[in-house]
Amino acid sequence: MEGTIALDRAAVEKLLSGKEDQSLLRFLTCGSVDDGKSTLIGRLLHDSKRLFEDQILTLERDSRKWGTTGGDMDFALLVDGLEAEREQGITIDVAYRFFATDRRKFIVADTPGHEQYTRNMATGASTADLAVLLVDSRQGILTQTRRHAYIVSLLGIRHVVLAVNKIDLVDYSQARFDEIVAAFGELTAELGFATKVAIPLSARFGDNVIAPSPNLAWYKGPALLDYLETIDVTETEAGRPFRFPVQWVSRPNLDFRGYAGTVAGGSVAVGDEIAIAASGQKAKVARIVTMDGDLPEASFHQAVTLTLDREVDASRGDLLVAAEGRPQVSDQIAAHIIWMSDEALLPGRAYVLKTATRTVGATVSELKHRIDVQSFQPHAAKTLSLNDIGFANLSLAEPIAFDPYEENRTTGSFILIDRFSNATAAAGMFRFGLRRATNIHRQALTVDKAARADANGQKPTILWFTGLSGAGKSTVANLVEEKLHLMGCHTYLLDGDNIRHGLNRDLGFTDADRVENIRRVGEVARLFVDAGVIVLVSFISPFRSERAMARELVGPGEFIEVYVDVPLAVAEERDPKGLYRKAREGGIKNFTGIDSPYEPPTSPDIHLDAATETPEAQAERVLAHLVARGYAGSHRR
Amino acid sequence: MNPPLTQLQRLEAEAIFILREVVATFAKPVMMYSIGKDSSVMLHLARKAFYPAPPPFPLLHIDTGWKFREMIRFRNETAKKYGFNLLVHTNEEGRAQGVNPFDQGSNLYTRIMKTDALKAALTKHGFDAAFGGARRDEEKSRAKERVFSFRNQNHAWDPKNQRPELWSLYNTRIAPGESIRVFPISNWTELDIWQYILAEKIDIVPLYYAAQRPVVERAGQWIMVDDDRMRLRPGEAPENRLVRFRTLGCYPLTAAIDSTATTLEEIVAEMLLARTSERQGRLIDHDESGSMEKKKREGYF
């Protein structure tokens, strides 16, 4: 191989002088599968002489083994780093590659084109400043091109390059190039990019990748690398308000209390007045501490430790902000969401939301619409599945401070995490607060829960019976209520069938409706607990997250999960209402246990063996649990 | 207003953020310390991240028993100098059985003395997060790995099912028994590492500097004869050469290169003019190009 030397002597000396600060450009390549993304990156690495001899040898060997280019080097193999990827010849996950020229350092995220791996594409896009969107000259703009253009714009990337690839396969045709560029112009008209440039090239043969090509004499613009080396993507920081999510409170000794974090917007100087966004408490910056000595000022992106001139109440998750120039604070926020989990979004289901350093319980209270990536138009939707993009209202367990994503990528972005699998279920961008949290004051009541409970001489709680249809939940719950009543307790029984005929008669049996069903029942049960009553809830309630949500509506010790456990075969055998038979025959859709899942409790408070024990024996066990823990019977009047 | 951060300052800030995020959200973090230049940088970053407090986690070194003597000396001195709590773990069973890179070959040896030892140490101490100094530019499967890399109860990596990782929003939630490997210097290149060592005057093991050392030639590479446990093959006679190491692993699995670089500046200059990648010196990655992925799936760093 000729000239695989990375840099020449002069460049080395420049770097070593320490004066040279090369700027960094982070970009991603995206587009439909097989448009040539991996080939293009491989070509950039190779032609910019960033490959070492041993890497080239490996590449030659792998090309013979896995390559798709006949005997030639298959540059895609340089980036497709997973075994599955090389075997299947596709990109599954984003790969980060690094190269440098005399002018600039680059981090490239090579992202997958398949729709099923869109979440990995979004991962690559979230940290990029520029997108190279590839199209195959023969195919032009495809659905994935549109989807990727949309996601790139949604994630706030302001600069795009349309790489019209495989131009060799259309005879380097200018007419074809112009056609694609026109279509691209239409596609991106409303996507709000600051710069868009189209470049014809052949990744495989290197035309226009690092140098202009005689095959494309009609094209007068820069070659790709030339363009990437020179484009200015810096956003001006001047005038942006200071943002500093507290990451960790540093207390090495009694005299030092510092707030460690990274400046996520604007800058801060010693003496500046700052506020804690949520509480509005104010203080002045006393010191900006680093291991290299105190600083007079900290700029955007800098990781420092701040000390303040007075005691304030702040900890991880709080946002320190400029006293003038405050963020919004709300517990109801409208946001765009990219769904990333195989399990569909269910409005009302409880997720964990993480934004900056703050973590808070959240539900999607209302899904406004789903966005069709073909037309970019909104469509009504009840749920979002893997790779869907939607616009929704979020309801948070507590108010948080945030900025619209377009104003700040750090304080404006969030992820949703599944409470059980801990998977990252979605990524999102805050748009605006729906109401100011400061306006909602809960009615402060003088007769409170404790007072009412006292009057009843019992400890109010929810007894939540869950289990398959036909397990015997209602039978056992009825017996327990009778016994409690005899002991003089105030009780109430909420039964699935009864509630569905009244309060919830507008709900069906889709996953989304099941979630809403349980949410309402949970809220009603909570009111009963508030009223000092022992409330028995008898619902199939098949999903763990909804049961967890109901548990969280009330205080500790006010939710007792009773698992009425029978094997499906036994329940089906009993089939008291003939429902299983109907479901098996296809007469009932979404029947739990048949074509809708039941997620058994992992650690129920009471586990009843309903296959072998009699209902009477089971009821006695529940009662014993209640008496032993002082819910009933101990200080009856 | 200050000028915007330089590219190296950005990398530094990013690493500090990652280090702090782990300490703020995990119960029992640990830092893997392999004594090499990347570990030295990571350690320096950890000191910066928590200053004026000391880094609130111990260092863990998986000692295969086949580290260069200068490495062990450097390790002990560093821990003492900064007051680190240094944990050293060796697969005692493997050692008792005499597992070594000569008889077992690099694959089996690595699995027993490194991967198994690492997994046992993490399980024994109940660490739920472990920092590693791997960089994405080192190797193709590393290039695919997240900064927060989820590991199941068996410490295994599932490359086809990684958590999406957007912005700097790291999902730190795990179930009991599961863990996270965290790579604060994922986005650094070898050049960044050397530039940073130079700028911050970070101490590194002397083996990185050229010196006269006894070596033998194997498969076109210089293997250092560090002590008398190194078995010479028939016809092999150690000769003294001016060599240095670009990367440090176990001997004889790490090869030295001819070099006259005795200062940091010279090392960086040499690196910039290099024609081979640094992992070239590591026989462990050589077996086949998918070998690192396989090791990682088994629980290797």
Ligand SMILES: Nc1nc2c(ncn2[C@@H]2O[C@H](COP(=O)(O)OP(=O)(O)O)[C@@H](O)[C@H]2O)c(=O)[nH]1
């Ligand atoms: N003729 C020609 N083939 C190309 C070009 N770029 C990529 N290819 C081929 O198109 C196929 C898909 O390329 P790849 O880089 O894997 O696409 P990716 O899925 O977007 O990463 C491979 O067989 C490449 O060799 C090009 O410019 N011209």
